[in-house]
Amino acid sequence: MKGKDFVTGLEADALDLDELLALSLQLKEEQKKGVETQPLKNMSIAVIFEKPSTRTRVSFEVGLAQMGAHPVVLSGRDMQLGRGETIEDTGRVLARYCDAIVIRTFAQDKLEALAQAAAVPVVNALSDLYHPCQALADMLTIRERRGGLAGLKLAYFGDGNNVCHSLLIAAATAGMNMTVACPDGYQPDPKVIAIANRLAEESGAEIAVTEDASAAADKADALYTDVWVSMGQEAEKDARLTALSPYRIDEAILATAKADALVMHCLPAHRGEEITGAVLDGPNSVIFDQAENRLHAQKALMVTLMEQRGGR
Numbered sequence: 160m161k162g163k164d165f166v167t168g169l170e171a172d173a174l175d176l177d178e179l180l181a182l183s184l185q186l187k188e189e190q191k192k193g194v195e196t197q198p199l200k201n202m203s204i205a206v207i208f209e210k211p212s213t214r215t216r217v218s219f220e221v222g223l224a225q226m227g228a229h230p231v232v233l234s235g236r237d238m239q240l241g242r243g244e245t246i247e248d249t250g251r252v253l254a255r256y257c258d259a260i261v262i263r264t265f266a267q268d269k270l271e272a273l274a275q276a277a278a279v280p281v282v283n284a285l286s287d288l289y290h291p292c293q294a295l296a297d298m299l300t301i302r303e304r305r306g307g308l309a310g311l312k313l314a315y316f317g318d319g320n321n322v323c324h325s326l327l328i329a330a331a332t333a334g335m336n337m338t339v340a341c342p343d344g345y346q347p348d349p350k351v352i353a354i355a356n357r358l359a360e361e362s363g364a365e366i367a368v369t370e371d372a373s374a375a376a377d378k379a380d381a382l383y384t385d386v387w388v389s390m391g392q393e394a395e396k397d398a399r400l401t402a403l404s405p406y407r408i409d410e411a412i413l414a415t416a417k418a419d420a421l422v423m424h425c426l427p428a429h430r431g432e433e434i435t436g437a438v439l440d441g442p443n444s445v446i447f448d449q450a451e452n453r454l455h456a457q458k459a460l461m462v463t464l465m466e467q468r469g470g471r
Contacts, residue, residue: 168291197227319347
C-alpha cells in the first residue's frame with residue numbers, strides 16, 4: 160500500500176487493490192475451513208464512531224478480534240473529543256496507546272487531519288465524502304461472482320453520495336466501467352468525477368454520469384443503489400423521494416441489464432423506495448454477500464496496513 164493510511168481509497172493502486180481482494184478471498188476461505196490465523200495478535204486498534212453504525216461496527220469489531228487484535232471501541236461521547244479536544248491531539252494521544260485508528264465521522268478534512276497527526280495507520284470507516292471500506296467489500300463481491308473486474312459495467316442509481324464516490328474510485332482503479340444515473344442536483348462531486356476520469360484513463364475504464372436510468376442499466380453486469388435519505392437529511396425527505404423515485408431499482412430496470420446482473424445495496428435498505436422488495440430478495444441479489452464481505456475485506460485491509468508493525 161502507498162502509505163499507512165486508508166482515508167480516501169486512492170491509497171490503493173490497481174496492484175494494491177488486486178492484492179487486497181486476493182487476501183480477502185484467502186482469509187474468507189480460511190475462516191470457512193476453520194483455519195485460525197492471528198496476524199494482528201497483541202495489537203490494539205481504536206475504533207471510533209461519531210455516527211451510528213451496524214455493519215461497520217460489527218464487522219470491524221469481529222474482524223479485528225478474529226485477526227487477534229483487541230478493538231477499543233469508542234463513541235464521541237466517550238472521549239474528550241466530544242468536549243472540545245482537537246482531532247489532532249486525540250490522534251497524537253491514541254497513537255501512543257494503539258497500533259491503528261479506525262474512525263467513522265462526518266467531515267473528510269477532520270479525518271485527514273487525524274491521519275496527519277497520528278503516527279499510526281488511520282482508516283476511514285465512513286465520512287461524508289467517502290466510504291472506501293464499503294467499496295472494497297463491493298469489489299470483492301463482484302470479483303467473487305465474476306472472477307474479475309476489468310471490463311465489467313457497474314450501474315449506480317440514485318444519490319451521488321459518499322458510497323457512489325468510493326465506487327467511482329474503486330471501479331476506475333480496477334478498470335471497471337461505471338455509469339451513475341441520477342437527477343440534476345444529485346450528481347457526484349465534480350472533483351471526485353475528475354479523479355475517477357483520471358484513473359479511468361490509466362486503466363482503460365469508462366466513467367459516465369447520466370439522467371437516463373434505462374441507459375445506465377443497459378447491459379450492466381451489476382446494479383447498485385443506496386438509501387435516498389441518509390442521517391441528517393430527514394428535512395429533505397419529501398424532496399428527495401420525489402426527485403429520486405425514477406431511479407428506483409425495480410423489475411423493469413433489472414430486465415434492462417444482463418440476465419445474470421448482480422443486484423447490490425450497501426444497506427440499510429428501504430424496500431419500496433430505492434429498491435423494490437422483490438428485487439432485493441430476488442435471485443440476482445448479492446446484497447447480504449456484500450454485507451458479509453465487509454468483514455473479510457476489512458480484515459485484509461487491516462492486515463495489509465499493519466504489515467510494517469508485525470502483521471502478516
